[in-house]
Amino acid sequence: MTDQRRRILSVAQRAFESVCRNRTVLAVAAGYAIAILGFAWVSSGGGYLALSLNLLTPLEVLVPLVAFAVGYHAILGDRTRGELAVLRTYPLSGRSYVLGVYLGRLAALLVAVLVPLVLASGIVVFFREESVSVIAAHDTVDTPIVYVRLFVLTAVFASTALAITIGVSALAGTRASGIALSIVSLLAILIGLDLAIVAGLATDLIGGGSLDALLAVSPLSAFRGLVLELVAAPIAAAPIAGGIHPGWATLGLALWTVSMLAIGSRFVFR
Amino acid sequence: MRVVVVLAGLALILAGASLAFAVQPTTDVTVEPVAFSETLTTGLTGVDVRQAEETGYEIPRVEVFFSEYQYVLGYYGVESALSELASDHTTRQFGRPVGVFVTDFAGAGPAVTDEGYLTVASDPAVGWTSASAASFVVDSEARTPAGPAIVPFGDREAARSFVAAYGGEILQWSELSDRDVTEPAVEVEDQVADRGQWANWTVNRRGALLDRETSIVVGEDTPTLSAAIEAAPPNTTVRLPSGAFRVNVTVTKPLTIRGAGPETRIRGNGSGTILRLQSPRTALANLSIAGIGSENTGSPPGSEPNGSWDETIRNTYGYGDAGVVFDEANRSLVAGVDIETSANGIIARDSDGVVVRNVSVDGTETWREGFMSVLAIESRMVVQDSTFQGGRDAVYTHHADGIVVRDNRMTGLRFGVHEMFTSRSLVANNTVDETNIGIVVMTRPRSNAVLDNHVTDSGIGVSMSGSASLTTGNVLIDNQYGLDMGTQRSLYARNVLVGNEAGLRTGTIVPTNRVTENDIVDNDHYVSTGRGPVRVWSGNYWGPIPGQDRDGDGTIARPFRPSGVVDRTVGSSDGGGTLARSPAVAVLRQFQASVRGLRSANVVDDAPRGQPVQPERLTAASNATTGQEGHP
Numbered sequence: 001m002t003d004q005r006r007r008i009l010s011v012a013q014r015a016f017e018s019v020c021r022n023r024t025v026l027a028v029a030a031g032y033a034i035a036i037l038g039f040a041w042v043s044s045g046g047g048y049l050a051l052s053l054n055l056l057t058p059l060e061v062l063v064p065l066v067a068f069a070v071g072y073h074a075i076l077g078d079r080t081r082g083e084l085a086v087l088r089t090y091p092l093s094g095r096s097y098v099l100g101v102y103l104g105r106l107a108a109l110l111v112a113v114l115v116p117l118v119l120a121s122g123i124v125v126f127f128r129e130e131s132v133s134v135i136a137a138h139d140t141v142d143t144p145i146v147y148v149r150l151f152v153l154t155a156v157f158a159s160t161a162l163a164i165t166i167g168v169s170a171l172a173g174t175r176a177s178g179i180a181l182s183i184v185s186l187l188a189i190l191i192g193l194d195l196a197i198v199a200g201l202a203t204d205l206i207g208g209g210s211l212d213a214l215l216a217v218s219p220l221s222a223f224r225g226l227v228l229e230l231v232a233a234p235i236a237a238a239p240i241a242g243g244i245h246p247g248w249a250t251l252g253l254a255l256w257t258v259s260m261l262a263i264g265s266r267f268v269f270r
Numbered sequence: 271m272r273v274v275v276v277l278a279g280l281a282l283i284l285a286g287a288s289l290a291f292a293v294q295p296t297t298d299v300t301v302e303p304v305a306f307s308e309t310l311t312t313g314l315t316g317v318d319v320r321q322a323e324e325t326g327y328e329i330p331r332v333e334v335f336f337s338e339y340q341y342v343l344g345y346y347g348v349e350s351a352l353s354e355l356a357s358d359h360t361t362r363q364f365g366r367p368v369g370v371f372v373t374d375f376a377g378a379g380p381a382v383t384d385e386g387y388l389t390v391a392s393d394p395a396v397g398w399t400s401a402s403a404a405s406f407v408v409d410s411e412a413r414t415p416a417g418p419a420i421v422p423f424g425d426r427e428a429a430r431s432f433v434a435a436y437g438g439e440i441l442q443w444s445e446l447s448d449r450d451v452t453e454p455a456v457e458v459e460d461q462v463a464d465r466g467q468w469a470n471w472t473v474n475r476r477g478a479l480l481d482r483e484t485s486i487v488v489g490e491d492t493p494t495l496s497a498a499i500e501a502a503p504p505n506t507t508v509r510l511p512s513g514a515f516r517v518n519v520t521v522t523k524p525l526t527i528r529g530a531g532p533e534t535r536i537r538g539n540g541s542g543t544i545l546r547l548q549s550p551r552t553a554l555a556n557l558s559i560a561g562i563g564s565e566n567t568g569s570p571p572g573s574e575p576n577g578s579w580d581e582t583i584r585n586t587y588g589y590g591d592a593g594v595v596f597d598e599a600n601r602s603l604v605a606g607v608d609i610e611t612s613a614n615g616i617i618a619r620d621s622d623g624v625v626v627r628n629v630s631v632d633g634t635e636t637w638r639e640g641f642m643s644v645l646a647i648e649s650r651m652v653v654q655d656s657t658f659q660g661g662r663d664a665v666y667t668h669h670a671d672g673i674v675v676r677d678n679r680m681t682g683l684r685f686g687v688h689e690m691f692t693s694r695s696l697v698a699n700n701t702v703d704e705t706n707i708g709i710v711v712m713t714r715p716r717s718n719a720v721l722d723n724h725v726t727d728s729g730i731g732v733s734m735s736g737s738a739s740l741t742t743g744n745v746l747i748d749n750q751y752g753l754d755m756g757t758q759r760s761l762y763a764r765n766v767l768v769g770n771e772a773g774l775r776t777g778t779i780v781p782t783n784r785v786t787e788n789d790i791v792d793n794d795h796y797v798s799t800g801r802g803p804v805r806v807w808s809g810n811y812w813g814p815i816p817g818q819d820r821d822g823d824g825t826i827a828r829p830f831r832p833s834g835v836v837d838r839t840v841g842s843s844d845g846g847g848t849l850a851r852s853p854a855v856a857v858l859r860q861f862q863a864s865v866r867g868l869r870s871a872n873v874v875d876d877a878p879r880g881q882p883v884q885p886e887r888l889t890a891a892s893n894a895t896t897g898q899e900g901h902p
Contacts, residue, residue, distance in 0.1 A: 151290075
């Protein structure tokens, strides 16, 4: 293992432990888990496709919120406590530091986000509509594959959301500006980008034809498009199209992740 | 915990889960035909199927597997499957058909009998073949009890030889689907006017029976009614003045027996039936009957069991004590007769075209002791403008296809109108109250119409079963259940349901009814749902509900879920409306409209109305409710 890699892992370990100790984060994660299980419970009796579609919108809203709770204080905390100044004296590059923090927090975030999803699938398995034995039943198009796909896509989406939060956290100078910046960026992700696209459509700045590529710019729309395209569309009877090319959407999410981490690396030891 | 371990674990899990993208979820669910008895069957009527089974005739059948519905649907008759598959409603409920199988008559040695029914030479019965690969013979001589049959063959050669023998032409499944198929309930809507006209015409024609010249006046020309009937020439009137007449007679010639009003009192001795009319074109008018025996059921004298499917009903129900019994007395009439009975009022056996009008039947106080006010067996009758009070059922029909029951008043019975094995009936404009069920259709018949009736204070207002039936314009108030929808492929429209414990009750597991333009207001519950997948209805008025009519088309943009956890409270609590507007609830509902068959029992109105469909009738109904609970 190279020194650089060892340093990244040390930073990650430290970040991971600090999240696990953080009661606020634990509370947010618990709230998220209850919400997801609640939404899943309401759709009980349906299949995996119904569950996936029911969870889509809650995930769009809640995953960035959990990512925000896990990440907004990540680098800002070190900065305000003066620990960043100490770290600067170590042979540790900005990139290694940001990457380490990201990985450490990502581990915690993914556990918090994905475990409730696994539990939610239990509702489909254990609370199926009771079947009538005298009547022949057959397999419907419903399959757990669609839910597993949603699971993976949610992990990707959470990674992007965390990268954005960490990037913003690296930029913030003070605690107050950190919170403000995080909230503004959160709102921008949740509502702003989609609204901007709508505004663009309204003023004819954006033609309808370029929409399937432009939607990839908004992480939320990219995630939603991927779910509709890869989870719902293959088996739903009524056509549900994501209206987005999966390649563009994946590229959009990847670019957001990489660029926000790069910005963070560039400006963390400013 | 080491972060490396957690990260490695997550990476491993996600890598494994990513394999889900490598596997393409199949849209082609592979299905194999199943035994027809294991499907949820629909299509022809119970009577038609039983008759075909008994006589050994074949009915072409279809099995359909839907992408979002786990049960297999079986259709009697290719055309019933076609009309079902052609409807948008079907896709919305069940998804796409992923497998359609039809009975394969190739190699079964199909033949057509003289009556046009399909038989096969092979035993066991025919197998299954995929519809897309099959050839269908249409417009041949073959028919089912319900109409022309479409006969499927797995092999084109076999279809050709069938056409050579019995005519018709060969079409493929896709060509069949393009043929114009009318929704069965809409067909019934077109027929309702004809049924009313038939009834008008029949009532008019029977009126002539009261114009026959008087040949004998009892008390002047002969001492007794029996002697008068004996002496009177056919097609004349025997007149009865006021007074009491002790009789027990059988009429075997076309006579009119006419009293001077209720004060002409025909009295039995308290046992048996009083008047047996056994000739076509007999008439009974303007008198009252009492002293009828109290045996509700009986058995025909000297009958041999003949093994027919409905022997029990015919031979027990049809032979109880009654005021008047018509036996093979087609085109007869009872008018202006008051009957007091502890068993039956009027029984008609095998008597078509009989008219019962302006009759009053007073039955027993508790229904268990009495029996039917009017009992129609294999008799296409008109029952109108009459009053029925007490006893078991006001009108009980057994295999009385085409019967018309209208403008009657029924109070304090078990059932108002009770139809068994009866198709193509018209039950209209009756006023029923304080019954267990106002109007009930049982035994899977077809094409019945229940229109503009008014049922209050009963256990169930209208209870339907069968298929391709029409239930429209009824006003159902203060019942336990307003409307019980046990039918398939039927239409429920423009009904007004107010003040019931539950407005609507869904019955069958196959949700194929169309429910639209009903006003469902101020019931304790909107809907009581049975099992099965979600039901999609459209365009009903549910009272004030959350959501707005954004584009002014009269429809609330937000779908309404009358049985959903939040929406079902809207009618009873103002808080329900507030909760329903919560973003959290909005999020919950967001995608709940996209995949339906996979969901559990629930009702969605995807275009609820902002305004009542029939404001005046709704206001009148609301004023009529007492706010009390329905009669048990």
